[in-house]
Structure formats: structure tokens, C-alpha cells
Amino acid sequence: MVRVGEILYTNVHPFFFYMDREKLSAHSRFIPSIPARLNDAMSRGEIDVGAISSFAYGKDAENLVLMPDLAVTSHGSVGSIFLFSKVPIEELDGKKIALTHSSATSTHLLKIILQRFYGHEKLSYTTMMPVYQDMIAEHDACLLIGDDAIQASWLEQGQMYVYDLGEKWYHFTKMPMTFAVFAMRKQALEQEPEALKALYYDWKQSEEQARADDYEQLAHSVVKDHGGNVRFWQGYFRKLQYRFGPREQRGLLHFYRLGFEEGYLPYDVDHLNVWDIDIGIHSIN
Template identity: 30%
Template sequence: LNRLLAADELDLGFVSSYEYAARPAKYRILADLSISATGPVGSVFLFSTVAPAELTGRLVLLTGQSDTSIRLVRIILEEFFHVRPEYVVGEISGRREADRKIDAVLAIGDEALRIKLENRYPVQIDLAGFWHQTTGLPFVFSVCAIREDFVRSEPETALAIRDALLRCRAAGLEQLAEICDRVAKRIPMDPAACCRYLQGIEYDLGPTKQQALEKFFTYLISRNEADEQALPLKIFPQDP
């Protein structure tokens, strides 16, 4: 979705929050929609054989599936732990066994859930949980970005789509138990544990979540990893 939206092949979609920060002139953020967590999210982990403070000069394997998570783990390691590891981006499955030089792994989603259950790494850091512990703020992994041109040309359509997404969110939360039963088989994972995991994911973008985005973007801008125009946030529609 990041690539399609950036290439103007989509008018809107849920993309990594980093995608918005990298190209803020192209987008606005649809109000009150996100994929976020206040505390541990349960599916974005740094798994390590050593303490994070010992990772300077050691090799960290990063999943290529999430630009936002890559930026987050680098901020946590470099700004919070003050270490300078070496990084490589690539496939995680099998690689961690084949390459004994790898000391830590960034994994997300189902892959992170499986690695956590294997319990092979003595150090397991939930990145959203650590961010919350350190900053006191939630972490916003994804936003619903909408092309600036589309907002200008079709504002009523944009509002109608947002309203439909809000209705879908409400319906999904009401049917969470059924969703858990379906998803758990695919991972595979115990349905009760899957439900606890999904209950930790949040989908709003209220004032505190916006503050969290601003904090993350401030780090990115200071590290020359985001466009300065990422701040202030451009929310559509704006609060009256």
C-alpha cells in the first residue's frame, strides 16, 4: 500500500506512519483512524541474544516488511540505549539459524508471534511497550493517508469513505471473538491468546495519538529520516 499510494495508484489507504512522514506534501491523514497501541502491542519485537546495551558493533537483522518498525527500533537502540549496531534488512525465516553472526532480529506480525512462542531469544523487547515506557506515549504504526489532490477534488467522497471506515471499525470490534477464531488457526495460535493480542491493538487517532505521532516524527526529522513538512500534522477533516 505504501508503494501504490506513493505512485498515485490509490487515493487513500492504511500506510506506515513513516510513509506519511517521508512524503507529507502528498498526503493528509484521515481523522480518528490508525493502527496503534498504548503499551505492548504483542507483535513488533526486537529479539536478541544479548542485552540491548551490548549491541554496538553487533549485527541486527531487520524485517523488510515495515518501514515504521525499522525506524522505531533504530530510534530505540540509538537514541534510548545509545548503541550503534550494524544492520541488515532481509528475510527472517531460516536466516537466523543459518547466519550465526546475527545477534538480534526485528520481527513483526505473525512471524514475531511465532518467534516469541519458540522462546529462543533470552531478550524480547516489545517495541511499542518500550516506547510507551520511555516516552509515556502510545505508538502509531499506521495511519490512513489520503492523497492531497483527492481531498481537494473530492472532499465529500473523502468524508463518506472515512465514515464507512469508522463503521467498519465499530463492526469489527463488535465481532472480535469471531475474528480471533478465524485468525488464530492461520498463525497458528491459541484463540484466547489471539484475542488478548488483538485487544491490545487500537484504531483511533485522538489527541494523545497525534502527540505520539509528533514525537516520533520529531525524532525522524532530527535524524534526517523524514521531511520537515511532516509537522505540523495535516488531519482531514480538521476539528471544528
């Protein structure tokens, strides 16, 4: 049985919406959670495959392999990873920032942006539950991701400075930013290649079907759970990129390089191990 991590946020829904879960249940068990929990479960060997934070792949790269061409990426603004701040971003030095406990990529991305790109030196970070009002009550700024960030942006009435981290990353690097990757444990690939192939083809097919429908059916279902309207969600999905080609890979390697230089990664992740279904694992740098 393959244990499959399923991120609960809307941004990964295109991959899961049209999956044939009944057919897959013959060999796969789905475990839904927030990214940070799935990252930990993957590194402890409690799940075998699924979407995790791209940062978590960097931390555990030697034990993991990436599924080809699946990711959650933005080329510029992402629409659901926001820093809400009481002061302009240039004035955040010396201030207190609350971070959502659900993220690994965006929390490190924020630190890189503030420290490396804005040159801020003295920041205090507190990791918290993603409850906007609590976070902002005692801090100068807070970082939210996923549906929590979207909901907070709807609540916020224009009193705060709101920064989209995908846009900031693009502004300073001119590169895309990959937030989630689909990774699997090397051991699982040795033991369950056929089940992993079936999952891969279903994820790919689901994403293609969602895109071919211009995300309409998917958006209708998201409105029921999260509010908003169909056009909003269609626009959100259209803007996100679900490919993981050479440009996205270069952007991710650049993120790892900066993460290593800033001391967040224990080693320089200078290549990605990607699964080629016909050939096996190959290294990209």
C-alpha cells in the same frame, strides 16, 4: 475508481473484516500487500487511500491527508513488533541486526530506540525477507513485525531476549506509538470525496462492530488462517488501540521529531493534516 491499500497483517483486520466490499466495489478496488509496498505505492501515486506505515506519512506529508480517528496504535506493548536478540539490548553496540523488509515505522523506531535511548553508536543493519531462521542465522538480532513476529515468538523457545518495541517506546517517552495511519492523496480527496467518505464510514463501522463483539467472530476467522486460539487473538486486538486522538497525535509528532533529529526524515514534520469530513483539511500541531 479509488485504489485502496489493504495491509495484509492481522493487526488491521478490525477495519476490514466487516466492510461491505460488494457495495464498495462500485467505486473502490482493494490492493492487498505488506506495509512497505503500500508505502511505496502511495508515494508513487499508485494507490489513493489506505493504511500505510506512519513513518511513510511523515516522509510524504505534504501530498497526503490523514483520515480522522483511524490508526493502529499501542499504549505500551504492541504484541507483534519484536526485536529478537542473542544478547541483552544494552549489549547490542557494534552488533549486526537484520530488519524485515516489510516495515517502515518499526525499523526507524528500532534505530531511534537503540541509538537515541540506549546510546549505541556502531550498529550494522541489513534489510531482509522476514524469515526468522534466516535472519537470526547470520545476525545478532532481528526485527520482525505483524504476523511474522507473532509466528516467530511462538517458535522461539526462550533462548533469545525478546523486546516489544511498543513497550520500549512507552518506557522512554511515556507516549503512545502509532504504527499505521489511514492516509489519502490530496488529489484523490479533491477528485473522489464521496467514495472516500464511504470508505471512511465503512472502516469506522467495521472497527466498532469488531470491538462491540469483543473481537470474537474476527478471532475465530484469524485462527483458521494463522493458528493460535481465539482467546489469544481477542487479547491481541483488545490491547491494540484503533483511535487517533490528541494523545496519539502528540506521540506521533514526537516520533517524527526524533526521526528528523536522527536524520531519517528530510524535514521536521511539526503538524499533521487531518481530514475533517464537514470542514475540509485541518492542521494539528
